[in-house]
Amino acid sequence: MSTTLAGLTPVCRLADLAAERGAAALVDLPDGTQVQVAVFRLHDDEVLAVQQLDPYSGANVMSRGLVGTRGGEPTVAGPVYKQVFALRTGACLDAAGYAPVEGHDGDLVAYPVAVADGVVHVGPPARP
Amino acid sequence: MVAQRLVEALRARDDAGTWHVDVFAEEPRLPYDRVQLTKYFEARDADDLALGDRSLWADPLVTLHRDVKVEAIDREARTVTDRLGRTHPYDELVLATGSYAAVPPIPGTDLPGVFVYRTIDDVAALRGWVEQKRAANPARPVRGAVIGGGLLGLEAAGALKALGAHATVIQFGSHLMDVQTDLGGGQALARLINAQGIGVRCSSATQVMRPHRRTGHVGRLEFADGGRLDVDVVVLATGVRPRDELARAAGLEVAPRGGAVVDLACRTADEHVHAIGEVAAVEGVCYGLVAPGYAMAEVVVDRLLGGQATFPGADTATKLKLNGVDVASFGDAHARSEGSVEVVWADPVAGVYKKLVLSDDARTLLGGVFVGDATPYASLRPMLGATLPGDPSAYLLPEGAGAAPQLELPDDAAVCSCNNVSAGTIREAVTQHGCTDLAGVKACTRAGTTCGSCLPLVKKIATAELEKAGITVSKALCEHFALSRAGLFEAVRVAGLHTFSEILDRFGQGGRGCDICRPVIGSILASLGNGHVLAGEQATLQDTNDHVLANMQKDGTYSVVPRMPGGEVTPEGLIVIGEIARDFGLYTKITGGQRVDMFGARIEQLPLIWKRLVDAGFESGHAYGKSLRTVKSCVGSTWCRYGVQDSVGMAVRLELRYRGLRSPHKLKLGVSGCARECAEARGKDVGVIATEKGWNLYVGGNGGFSPKHARLLAEDLTDDELVRTIDRFLLYYVRTADRLQRSAAWLDDVEGGLDGVRAVVLEDSLGIGADLDAAMAEHVAGYEDEWKAVLDDPEKLARFSSFVNAPTTPDPDLAYVPERGQKRPATPAERGVLVAGPVLTVREPQPEEAR
Ligand SMILES: Cc1cc2nc3c(=O)[nH]c(=O)nc-3n(C[C@H](O)[C@H](O)[C@H](O)COP(=O)(O)OP(=O)(O)OC[C@H]3O[C@@H](n4cnc5c(N)ncnc54)[C@H](O)[C@@H]3O)c2cc1C
Ligand code: SF4
Numbered sequence: 001m002s003t004t005l006a007g008l009t010p011v012c013r014l015a016d017l018a019a020e021r022g023a024a025a026l027v028d029l030p031d032g033t034q035v036q037v038a039v040f041r042l043h044d045d046e047v048l049a050v051q052q053l054d055p056y057s058g059a060n061v062m063s064r065g066l067v068g069t070r071g072g073e074p075t076v077a078g079p080v081y082k083q084v085f086a087l088r089t090g091a092c093l094d095a096a097g098y099a100p101v102e103g104h105d106g107d108l109v110a111y112p113v114a115v116a117d118g119v120v121h122v123g124p125p126a127r128p
Numbered sequence: 129m130v131a132q133r134l135v136e137a138l139r140a141r142d143d144a145g146t147w148h149v150d151v152f153a154e155e156p157r158l159p160y161d162r163v164q165l166t167k168y169f170e171a172r173d174a175d176d177l178a179l180g181d182r183s184l185w186a187d188p189l190v191t192l193h194r195d196v197k198v199e200a201i202d203r204e205a206r207t208v209t210d211r212l213g214r215t216h217p218y219d220e221l222v223l224a225t226g227s228y229a230a231v232p233p234i235p236g237t238d239l240p241g242v243f244v245y246r247t248i249d250d251v252a253a254l255r256g257w258v259e260q261k262r263a264a265n266p267a268r269p270v271r272g273a274v275i276g277g278g279l280l281g282l283e284a285a286g287a288l289k290a291l292g293a294h295a296t297v298i299q300f301g302s303h304l305m306d307v308q309t310d311l312g313g314g315q316a317l318a319r320l321i322n323a324q325g326i327g328v329r330c331s332s333a334t335q336v337m338r339p340h341r342r343t344g345h346v347g348r349l350e351f352a353d354g355g356r357l358d359v360d361v362v363v364l365a366t367g368v369r370p371r372d373e374l375a376r377a378a379g380l381e382v383a384p385r386g387g388a389v390v391d392l393a394c395r396t397a398d399e400h401v402h403a404i405g406e407v408a409a410v411e412g413v414c415y416g417l418v419a420p421g422y423a424m425a426e427v428v429v430d431r432l433l434g435g436q437a438t439f440p441g442a443d444t445a446t447k448l449k450l451n452g453v454d455v456a457s458f459g460d461a462h463a464r465s466e467g468s469v470e471v472v473w474a475d476p477v478a479g480v481y482k483k484l485v486l487s488d489d490a491r492t493l494l495g496g497v498f499v500g501d502a503t504p505y506a507s508l509r510p511m512l513g514a515t516l517p518g519d520p521s522a523y524l525l526p527e528g529a530g531a532a533p534q535l536e537l538p539d540d541a542a543v544c545s546c547n548n549v550s551a552g553t554i555r556e557a558v559t560q561h562g563c564t565d566l567a568g569v570k571a572c573t574r575a576g577t578t579c580g581s582c583l584p585l586v587k588k589i590a591t592a593e594l595e596k597a598g599i600t601v602s603k604a605l606c607e608h609f610a611l612s613r614a615g616l617f618e619a620v621r622v623a624g625l626h627t628f629s630e631i632l633d634r635f636g637q638g639g640r641g642c643d644i645c646r647p648v649i650g651s652i653l654a655s656l657g658n659g660h661v662l663a664g665e666q667a668t669l670q671d672t673n674d675h676v677l678a679n680m681q682k683d684g685t686y687s688v689v690p691r692m693p694g695g696e697v698t699p700e701g702l703i704v705i706g707e708i709a710r711d712f713g714l715y716t717k718i719t720g721g722q723r724v725d726m727f728g729a730r731i732e733q734l735p736l737i738w739k740r741l742v743d744a745g746f747e748s749g750h751a752y753g754k755s756l757r758t759v760k761s762c763v764g765s766t767w768c769r770y771g772v773q774d775s776v777g778m779a780v781r782l783e784l785r786y787r788g789l790r791s792p793h794k795l796k797l798g799v800s801g802c803a804r805e806c807a808e809a810r811g812k813d814v815g816v817i818a819t820e821k822g823w824n825l826y827v828g829g830n831g832g833f834s835p836k837h838a839r840l841l842a843e844d845l846t847d848d849e850l851v852r853t854i855d856r857f858l859l860y861y862v863r864t865a866d867r868l869q870r871s872a873a874w875l876d877d878v879e880g881g882l883d884g885v886r887a888v889v890l891e892d893s894l895g896i897g898a899d900l901d902a903a904m905a906e907h908v909a910g911y912e913d914e915w916k917a918v919l920d921d922p923e924k925l926a927r928f929s930s931f932v933n934a935p936t937t938p939d940p941d942l943a944y945v946p947e948r949g950q951k952r953p954a955t956p957a958e959r960g961v962l963v964a965g966p967v968l969t970v971r972e973p974q975p976e977e978a979r
Binding site: 024054064066072077080102 | 607608646667668671672683684930931932933
């Protein structure tokens with residue numbers, strides 16, 4: 001798979017994504033690993049991506065959560081136990097009284113996204 | 129009842145665990161609410177009457193000995209002996225043996241068919257008898273008589289009527305409820321009772337009860353004035369007699385009219401023996417009501433814990449619990465106080481009689497009687513002994529005829545007399561304990577949890593307090609909508625909006641919605657008939673499950689549930705389901721709703737599975753939606769030897785009618801073919817139980833966290849009446865309930881409660897009947913199978929890919945292990961092993977699955 005847009009991987013066309021819903025994607029990162037990523041197309045066609053793994057259930061389902069806003073910031077709700085996460089940062093805003101599954105962080109990893117020529121690209125997360 | 133209160137109060141206050149309590153109960157069941165005994169006819173379930181929290185009986189410091197009567201007390205040795213001959217030691221003994229139903233000295237009270245009215249067993253036997261008499265002679269109604277025209281007698285007469293029997297009340301005194309009301313009130317009451325189809329004979333002394341010539345059962349009553357009455361069943365309700373036999377035999381003093389004599393500390397002459405409730409004669413006086421008994425229980429608890437409490441005297445206010453007949457009295461209803469004056473309002477046409485008894489200066493409230501309209505009772509009763517502001521007659525005028533002055537109750541005014549809860553305690557529940565609604569206040573203070581007559585007042589006080597505290601109980605859905613779900617429903621319906629964006633523009637507060645308001649609006653739009661739930665923008669509103677029309681399980685795969693109306697399925701259908709489950713490697717289980725659930729379907733498999741199901745004639749079972757789930761049924765008259773109606777046929781009809789109906793929460797229905805209730809319909813939002821004449825309709829039941837039995841809404845409906853009543857009930861609920869509010873909670877909340885709902889759906893009191901009927905007709909006509917519509921539409925099908933860039937690649941992280949011949953998700957520990965290598969035999973999908 002070719003790497004363009006400074007280390008980002010093309011994943012799908014913008015038109016393949018439904019507005020205000022998510023889709024799962026398999027993304028090959030430059031280091032050779034493959035990750036499951038949840039890609040969301042917002043109301044204004046901005047695209048954001050977070051890890052597909054829901055840390056509170058351990059299932060690969062984040063793309064199937066409901067998209068919305070909290071105080072104007074885009075969010076996604078965990079499909080299993082209804083946590084709310086900020087889509088831009090992956091931070092968990094409301095754990096809904098649950099703790100993450102052992103071995104997982106309560107926040108999501110956010111992946112950088114770029115849309116060029118109608119194609120959505122996803123890249124490796126910035127290292128903290 | 130009073131013993132239960134004692135144990136509850138003791139366990140709540142005895143933090144140090146000093147006392148261990150053994151409770152001996154002659155009856156074989158958990159202590160129950162005798163005050164609500166008549167409800168047993170409606171409920172037919174002893175559990176509904178259980179008192180307090182069951183966990184009390186699991187407390188290690190409490191031992192309940194059911195069905196263990198105590199036979200004797202040995203005060204020397206401080207032991208009691210039970211009916212099995214076992215002795216139990218005590219440090220302190222509390223008698224709470226209640227009363228016997230008094231049997232008047234009339235010849236014939238021992239005939240079969242003569243009953244008393246005191247325990248669940250009495251009531252169950254009475255019901256059995258009436259049913260047996262009806263079966264023996266279906267051509268005419270069963271004829272019943274109640275001896276005694278007091279509170280209890282009128283309740284018993286109501287119960288006979290509820291059982292479908294004729295009832296005549298025989299009263300020895302000059303008027304009904306002569307202890308509580310004066311002649312004027314009694315006469316007004318007699319008119320109301322007559323209007324209920326219950327006969328009344330006052331000033332009638334029953335001389336003898338004669339057996340029927342052929343059966344030997346009770347057959348005729350003869351009166352002192354020469355009158356006669358043919359009867360099939362007689363209920364004795366002539367008062368109670370304290371069960372003081374244990375005290376008597378133990379040599380303790382009993383009052384001339386019965387009852388173990390105790391002092392104001394509820395102690396007998398033996399300092400280790402106490403008596404409370406109806407068996408206690410406090411300074412020689414017995415009380416036949418529950419409130420004084422509860423007060424005595426609190427006194428003894430306080431004393432056991434070293435306190436000095438004394439019996440504060442009793443509130444003998446009463447309110448008749450008979451549907452459609454409003455009667456209440458309190459204080460000096462007979463105006464016996466020196467110099468008292470009476471203010472009376474009577475409207476014989478409307479059957480209303482109201483009276484206040486006041487001190488000679490007409491300022492201080494001494495008592496009152498209310499017949500036909502007891503609305504003033506709740507707010508006036510706590511004012512007993514206080515000065516009434518304004519003109520007293522203003523309190524008696526019909527509502528709207530002139531505003532009664534607003535009463536600000538003093539903090540120490542007793543609002544709930546059953547549980548002795550003052551206005552101040554209710555206010556504190558709001559101000560100190562953070563209660564924000566009626567349910568919270570009830571749970572926190574116990575106000576209104578026994579007879580319920582004070583609930584309107586409790587609500588009023590709590591609401592006033594909330595307003596004062598500036599707490600507006602926000603009904604706002606979320607940060608995006610200031611409206612409640614019901615408000616939003618009306619707004620969307622009236623404004624005729626059809627999309628989320630329109631609704632957001634018109635009623636939103638900024639932002640793009642969230643996981644709370646989106647599904648609510650999705651549901652509202654669906655309830656109002658806006659086409660497929662995945663059409664256009666509506667798709668963005670659907671919860672995870674609705675969005676793929678399946679139920680997500682813990683590993684992210686789905687379960688698939690095809691509809692089987694009424695739980696009916698053909699052998700061919702079962703074979704198809706079996707084949708599909710086998711071919712896709714699905715775990716199968718029968719659900720509680722009488723259908724088959726197939727687990728472990730991956731998102732990309734759903735359309736393939738559904739294609740085969742739809743081809744075989746199945747349709748979506750909506751197991752994923754806040755919508756009608758199933759209509760559970762028993763096999764009914766078609767096969768069952770007891771069935772009196774075709775319950776399966778009705779269940780299928782109902783399920784096909786309401787399938788796809790979106791609602792605030794899931795909806796479950798049940799239909800039983802006879803009173804044996806094998807379909808457990810009373811555990812459903814809508815339960816239908818067949819009768820000889822048609823169907824009884826129950827509403828507001830549910831299982832789950834706090835199980836509730838459904839309550840009777842209407843009786844003996846024809847098929848069409850039943851369907852129309854359910855139509856209106858469901859839509860009224862759909863339109864006015866809160867988000868995620870099951871019908872049981874809604875019934876507690878909705879204007880007027882169950883009676884209010886009855887008025888709306890049966891009498892069309894809001895004038896919305898035709899509108900609801902039309903809306904349901906539209907729903908029925910507009911129904912389409914959601915899954916078939918998806919299969920026919922490539923755009924919707926596109927949602928069912930596992931990865932947008934690899935649509936048919938399974939999630940590589942899924943792992944299963946075999947168990948009892950099927951598969952289940954691997955646990956994290958088993959996954960560890962998996963990575964190490966063993967291959968699991970989980971059947972791979974068939975080749976046709978690739979697309
Ligand atoms: C149909 C009906 C309607 C009523 N409505 C109202 C109302 O609206 N308002 C109101 O205030 N009151 C009402 N009452 C009265 C109220 O139910 C009683 O005042 C209350 O139940 C008294 O409680 P208690 O504990 O003293 O007696 P009970 O509730 O009778 O309890 C006594 C228990 O002790 C058991 N027992 C007796 N002897 C023994 C023994 N030797 N060993 C072991 N167990 C024994 C009995 O079996 C019984 O279960 C009503 C009563 C009836 C029957
Ligand atoms: S409820 Fe009645 S009709 Fe239905 S199965 Fe049970 S006994 Fe038979």
